[in-house]
Amino acid sequence: MLDILIEGAKVYDGTGSPWFRADVGIRDGRIAKLGVVKDRARRRIDAAGLALCPGFVDAHTHADDIVKRPAAENLLRQGVTTVVSGNCGDSELPIRKMLDRVQIARPAINYATLVGHGAIRKQAMGMAGRGPTRGELAQMRRLAERAMREGAVGISTGLFYVPGAYARLEELVEVSKVVAAHGGVYASHKRSAGGKVLEAIREAAAVGRKAGIAVEISHLKLLHRRGRTTRDRAEEVLAAVARHREGGVDIAYDTYPYTATNTTLSSVAIPPRVSVGGRLVERLKDAAVRRRIRGEVAGRIAWIGGPGKITVVEFPPDRTLEGKTLADVARARGRDATDAAMDLIVEGEPWCIFHALRPRDVDRFVCDRLGMIASDGGVADPRRRVVHPRNYGTFPRVLREYVRDRRLMSFPQAIRKMTSMPAARFAIPDRGIVARGMIADLVVFDPRTVGDRATFDKPHANPVGIRHVIVSGQVAFNGRSVSRERWGVVLRGR
Numbered sequence: 001m002l003d004i005l006i007e008g009a010k011v012y013d014g015t016g017s018p019w020f021r022a023d024v025g026i027r028d029g030r031i032a033k034l035g036v037v038k039d040r041a042r043r044r045i046d047a048a049g050l051a052l053c054p055g056f057v058d059a060h061t062h063a064d065d066i067v068k069r070p071a072a073e074n075l076l077r078q079g080v081t082t083v084v085s086g087n088c089g090d091s092e093l094p095i096r097k098m099l100d101r102v103q104i105a106r107p108a109i110n111y112a113t114l115v116g117h118g119a120i121r122k123q124a125m126g127m128a129g130r131g132p133t134r135g136e137l138a139q140m141r142r143l144a145e146r147a148m149r150e151g152a153v154g155i156s157t158g159l160f161y162v163p164g165a166y167a168r169l170e171e172l173v174e175v176s177k178v179v180a181a182h183g184g185v186y187a188s189h190k191r192s193a194g195g196k197v198l199e200a201i202r203e204a205a206a207v208g209r210k211a212g213i214a215v216e217i218s219h220l221k222l223l224h225r226r227g228r229t230t231r232d233r234a235e236e237v238l239a240a241v242a243r244h245r246e247g248g249v250d251i252a253y254d255t256y257p258y259t260a261t262n263t264t265l266s267s268v269a270i271p272p273r274v275s276v277g278g279r280l281v282e283r284l285k286d287a288a289v290r291r292r293i294r295g296e297v298a299g300r301i302a303w304i305g306g307p308g309k310i311t312v313v314e315f316p317p318d319r320t321l322e323g324k325t326l327a328d329v330a331r332a333r334g335r336d337a338t339d340a341a342m343d344l345i346v347e348g349e350p351w352c353i354f355h356a357l358r359p360r361d362v363d364r365f366v367c368d369r370l371g372m373i374a375s376d377g378g379v380a381d382p383r384r385r386v387v388h389p390r391n392y393g394t395f396p397r398v399l400r401e402y403v404r405d406r407r408l409m410s411f412p413q414a415i416r417k418m419t420s421m422p423a424a425r426f427a428i429p430d431r432g433i434v435a436r437g438m439i440a441d442l443v444v445f446d447p448r449t450v451g452d453r454a455t456f457d458k459p460h461a462n463p464v465g466i467r468h469v470i471v472s473g474q475v476a477f478n479g480r481s482v483s484r485e486r487w488g489v490v491l492r493g494r
Helices: 095-105 117-125 134-149 169-181 197-211 233-246 265-269 272-278 280-284 287-303 326-333 337-347 359-367 390-405 411-418 420-425
Strands: 002-011 020-027 030-035 041-046 051-054 056-058 080-085 110-113 154-158 185-189 214-217 251-255 261-264 310-314 351-354 371-373 442-445 466-471 474-477
Touching: 002 030, 002 442, 051 411, 056 390, 056 420, 080 466, 095 110, 117 134, 117 154, 117 169, 134 169, 154 169, 169 185, 169 197, 185 197, 197 214, 197 233, 197 251, 233 251, 233 359, 251 359, 251 420, 261 265, 265 287, 265 310, 265 337, 265 351, 272 280, 280 287, 280 337, 287 337, 310 326, 326 337, 359 371, 359 390, 371 390, 371 411, 371 420, 390 411, 411 420
Parallel strands: 002 041, 002 051, 056 080, 080 110, 154 185, 185 214, 214 251, 251 371
Antiparallel strands: 002 020, 020 030, 051 442, 261 351, 310 351, 442 466, 466 474
């Protein structure tokens, strides 16, 4: 007796192979039968005219809030069954404590985490803007070793952020060697997405080569100085990644299908040296410091298109500013945009959306063979008025925009980027492929209607066309509502 029998589905198995018609029988949380299945089943799902594929593996998230919102509805409703968190150098320590908290919360989807290099560095040497001493480096290696033994699937760096921005190649290599010994991956928010992007990719590849570790470039993107004619740098970036791979580095990347980023205002606008010692706010209160850095801050804001391209999405000191651009805030306060930005950071670090990416670059990164799909989102709080739409629409958006509407990819190609590629990258066992014996994390969707509805104006809109999401062999979402029961598990690294 099967637990669930899905009948007559158009199966995309996650490998990139062409679809085939099959029934899928599930028993005890795994795929027990695949093909023409005549067994009796406690529950039958008619999938005639529908597609079936592995559950989507979101390779880059900041989903630590799953402890607070374990139903993870915004992710589950778009077909995500597994997330990899702890990205951009930021994670909780110790890792075991974090994973235990997630397990106690009983999440609706599976959860894996990286250990953050920034968190390790902060614990070993605070916010010091220098290289580590021999003793500090030894402590960082011990912390990395402990994290891997406690279940991390790799290490992440946030070299665009502090304190990760203060690290140099030798430090990154030495800590990554420990991670490599445990089969982990090096996932890096690289140091630059603008003028020094090729150097940043070269640094990531150097870590992979010297430490003997697989490299995952996080949310690959490209910033251009506005108002300047630029060559096709996206092609140069992709060629660089391919060249390093052909040279023996196991390097790939993830990316999201949107033309806007989402991070803190200070990380974009303020030079990293101003934050040394954790004294950012103190220094920004100093008029002399402001005068010295004002030109740099203005240049950083101009690089991404100016204050009209920056939208405040989270600012607890004054929620009325959420949804307004930095230009709006500056006008309302009678301040120059550069001064307004520094004022907001002093008052309380704002999170912002930066409309800074070119559509054609995003298209190239989404479609390239070495790229997998990731949201760079998390478990969304529906009470927050302004969020990035990627939290609700990333995976259905790719299926609609890039496959069905524009035909830039096929369904097998896109689904591989969302399933078997990230599962293999992060050594997630028994998931990412539709085959007998694999854990039954599955998505049933309508290829004719699947798509995103979330926009920057209405970001909390759920996608359409997702008919069933199955986690660990149980129906977690039936196309209308999310189950009150939750079957996700914590995935601890080997």
